[in-house]
Amino acid sequence: MWQLLYNRKVIDLAVQLLMLIVIVSMVFYFAINAAENMGAAGITTGFEFLFDKAGYDISYSLLDYDPRTDSNLDAWLVGSVNTVVFAILAIILTTAMSLLLALMRLSSNWLLSGLAYTLVEYVRNVPILIHIFVWYAAALALPSVKQAISFGEVVFLSNRGLMLPSLECNYLAWESVSLAAMLCLGGWLVRVKLSSKIWRLAAYFMVLVAAFASIEMISITGAVIVYPELRGFNFQGGMVLPPEFLTLLIAVSSYSAAHGSEVVRGSILAVSKGQTEAAQAMGASTHLIMRKVIIPQALRSIIPPMTSVYINVTKAAALGSVIGFMDIMGTIGGSSLNITGQAIECIMIVMVTYTVLNLCLAFLMGRLNRNVQLKER
Amino acid sequence: MNRLAVSLVLATGMTVSVSVLAMDKMTKIHERGVLKCGIHPGKAGFATPDAQGRWRGMDVDFCKALAAAVLGDPEKVEFITMSSKTRLTALVTDEIDVLSRTTTFTATRDGLNGVDTTTPWFYDGQAIMVKSSIGVDTAKGLNGATICTYPGTTSEKNINDFFESHNMSYKALIVEGSAEAKAAYLADRCDAITNDASALAANRLGMPNPQAHIILPGLISKEPLGAYVKQGENKWRQIVTWTAMALIAAEELGVTQDNTEDLKISGIPEVKRLLGSEGRIGENFGLKSDWALKAIKAVGNYGEIFERNVGAKTPLKLKRGLNALYSDGGLMYAYPFR
Numbered sequence: 001m002w003q004l005l006y007n008r009k010v011i012d013l014a015v016q017l018l019m020l021i022v023i024v025s026m027v028f029y030f031a032i033n034a035a036e037n038m039g040a041a042g043i044t045t046g047f048e049f050l051f052d053k054a055g056y057d058i059s060y061s062l063l064d065y066d067p068r069t070d071s072n073l074d075a076w077l078v079g080s081v082n083t084v085v086f087a088i089l090a091i092i093l094t095t096a097m098s099l100l101l102a103l104m105r106l107s108s109n110w111l112l113s114g115l116a117y118t119l120v121e122y123v124r125n126v127p128i129l130i131h132i133f134v135w136y137a138a139a140l141a142l143p144s145v146k147q148a149i150s151f152g153e154v155v156f157l158s159n160r161g162l163m164l165p166s167l168e169c170n171y172l173a174w175e176s177v178s179l180a181a182m183l184c185l186g187g188w189l190v191r192v193k194l195s196s197k198i199w200r201l202a203a204y205f206m207v208l209v210a211a212f213a214s215i216e217m218i219s220i221t222g223a224v225i226v227y228p229e230l231r232g233f234n235f236q237g238g239m240v241l242p243p244e245f246l247t248l249l250i251a252v253s254s255y256s257a258a259h260g261s262e263v264v265r266g267s268i269l270a271v272s273k274g275q276t277e278a279a280q281a282m283g284a285s286t287h288l289i290m291r292k293v294i295i296p297q298a299l300r301s302i303i304p305p306m307t308s309v310y311i312n313v314t315k316a317a318a319l320g321s322v323i324g325f326m327d328i329m330g331t332i333g334g335s336s337l338n339i340t341g342q343a344i345e346c347i348m349i350v351m352v353t354y355t356v357l358n359l360c361l362a363f364l365m366g367r368l369n370r371n372v373q374l375k376e377r
Numbered sequence: 378m379n380r381l382a383v384s385l386v387l388a389t390g391m392t393v394s395v396s397v398l399a400m401d402k403m404t405k406i407h408e409r410g411v412l413k414c415g416i417h418p419g420k421a422g423f424a425t426p427d428a429q430g431r432w433r434g435m436d437v438d439f440c441k442a443l444a445a446a447v448l449g450d451p452e453k454v455e456f457i458t459m460s461s462k463t464r465l466t467a468l469v470t471d472e473i474d475v476l477s478r479t480t481t482f483t484a485t486r487d488g489l490n491g492v493d494t495t496t497p498w499f500y501d502g503q504a505i506m507v508k509s510s511i512g513v514d515t516a517k518g519l520n521g522a523t524i525c526t527y528p529g530t531t532s533e534k535n536i537n538d539f540f541e542s543h544n545m546s547y548k549a550l551i552v553e554g555s556a557e558a559k560a561a562y563l564a565d566r567c568d569a570i571t572n573d574a575s576a577l578a579a580n581r582l583g584m585p586n587p588q589a590h591i592i593l594p595g596l597i598s599k600e601p602l603g604a605y606v607k608q609g610e611n612k613w614r615q616i617v618t619w620t621a622m623a624l625i626a627a628e629e630l631g632v633t634q635d636n637t638e639d640l641k642i643s644g645i646p647e648v649k650r651l652l653g654s655e656g657r658i659g660e661n662f663g664l665k666s667d668w669a670l671k672a673i674k675a676v677g678n679y680g681e682i683f684e685r686n687v688g689a690k691t692p693l694k695l696k697r698g699l700n701a702l703y704s705d706g707g708l709m710y711a712y713p714f715r
Binding site for chain 1: 466554
């Protein structure tokens with residue numbers, strides 16, 4: 001019995017258990033305290049408001065959203081999709097620009113490295129909000145909608161955004177989804193290279209059917225390209241990329257790229273010089289050395305710090321509400337909160353959503369990290 | 378999971394008041410010796426710092442009148458600026474005693490948020506402003522337009538209600554930064570901008586060429602603005618309500634900032650009751666008998682407050698309109714002092 005107390009494992013477990021109890025009871029204490037105080041203050045709590053009509057418009061929505069019918073929950077969904085789409089595009093841009101800036105900075109060409117140095121130092125030393133304001137002012141300085149710059153009467157650029165033609169097919173949503181699923185399944189079957197000939201034939205057949213079906217459906221329902229056209233106050237038809245979205249995308253990814261490029265540069269410099277020299281001794285070209293020797297080794301130390309750069313990019317979507325790009329913070333954490341007055345619930349939803357999104361991101365980056373780590377066999 | 382738990386703890390911890398002591402609001406204010414008044418961080422005519430850094434405006438004057446009535450000194454006010462998101466919570470958590478921040482009285486707020494309305498201090502309504510160059514002279518001509526909305530609370534809902542009830546389409550651009558909203562409107566990013574009429578008049582003043590913008594006739598919403606107090610503090614609510622009433626009654630009865638001392642002796646009975654030389658109105662509220670006299674002496678009657686802050690001689694040049702006395706066709710009407 002006494003020996004148990006001296007057992008390392010038991011002690012560790014007990015400490016962890018104690019910690020867990022402390023944390024759980026603290027959460028409970030705060031929750032109960034909050035509920036009691038709000039009850040005493042006469043504040044109505046609960047999440048019923050999520051199903052009430054939202055009653056406000058969202059300037060940029062990738063889903064169908066109609067303020068006449070849709071609920072606060074729909075507004076949250078629209079905001080979340082905006083956040084995710086923004087995050088994906090901004091992360092891709094950040095990565096590309098980080099790499100470019102880092103390689104420029106490491107270049108032996110004085111002009112390139114000097115330019116990269118100046119850019120990085122300027123951009124990362126100015127607060128991100130200022131970047132957003134500057135870029136937004138630039139976007140607003142574009143010609144107004146009546147004097148939009150036309151690119152062959154197909155694409156228009158004005159301070160209401162970039163108007164692009166869109167492809168409108170009368171697909172039902174489920175039809176497109178099932179087609180996409182069939183294509184994916186077919187592709188997967190081909191990829192796993194099933195030994196059985198029959199399975200492989202089935203896979204090819206499926207892809208073929210899906211391809212035919214989609215062509216057939218387009219020709220039956222008639223897909224049309226809709227060009228944006230100036231009617232009344234604004235362009236009608238086509239697709240719009242609003243200036244708020246573009247502004248935020250450019251401001252956030254350039255700011256993050258300045259930080260990211262230093263991560264990349266540091267990691268590249270950390271790869272032992274002997275590696276380069278060895279590759280050179282084998283007659284490899286500079287390009288080949290970079291691609292096959294240095295970058296793969298640098299990735300090991302790039303990915304962990306880059307993960308936090310990416311997480312910051314995702315969270316920066318919230319800054320969009322200052323200029324009218326509504327992500328989760330602008331929808332459920334902004335207008336819904338203002339209208340319903342359910343501050344604690346709304347902010348909690350915002351925090352949970354950001355946390356979940358960023359945990360997903362961290363999880364994906366963690367897997368990527370494991371793939372590039374040195375594998376000891 | 379741990380991160381989630383920590384976030385939850387922080388969330389609840391930060392937003393919830395630690396204790397709700399059942400102590401009378403009046404006792405608390407007297408002990409503290411200063412009134413804590415929640416105001417707008419900067420709205421011309423309602424709450425804005427002057428060149429010496431002193432707060433000026435209709436809402437500010439109301440706080441001063443209240444401090445004069447309760448503590449006997451209009452300067453015993455601590456002005457605390459409130460964002461539109463935190464204002465009601467601040468009241469519930471006792472961070473402020475009274476919220477005098479152009480806040481609309483609505484059923485939802487009264488019912489849900491643990492706060493109570495008092496009496497309207499300024500009747501406003503939401504309006505739409507456009508550039509005169511776009512050739513629209515009524516809000517119904519705005520079908521398909523893009524509307525910029527200032528950081529507000531009820532404005533995005535009102536504009537949606539308006540377009541929905543007239544079966545018109547629109548696109549909203551809800552911009553949290555007020556400078557950005559103005560810039561977006563001026564750059565033609567949106568065709569129109571919407572806000573309370575009084576605020577639009579103030580916004581227009583700050584634009585390069587104020588004559589180039591017209592505020593479309595007709596209001597799309599009712600916005601009775603006034604002071605809020607915490608729910609359940611009945612005594613305090615009565616005092617806030619009746620201080621506003623006293624200032625309106627003063628205008629009805631011809632009591633001004635300068636003639637209070639004279640009228641206290643020579644006025645008609647109702648004036649004497651208002652100014653405390655007759656009856657026990659102040660004592661009944663738990664105040665001194667000259668509470669209303671102190672308030673009127675500090676900031677003047679309602680008409681004087683209006684003219685000084687937003688009236689014809691100020692840059693805002695607002696007409697009395699709905700805020701005229703009922704006898705002049707407005708809605709300002711004080712309950713009798715007897």
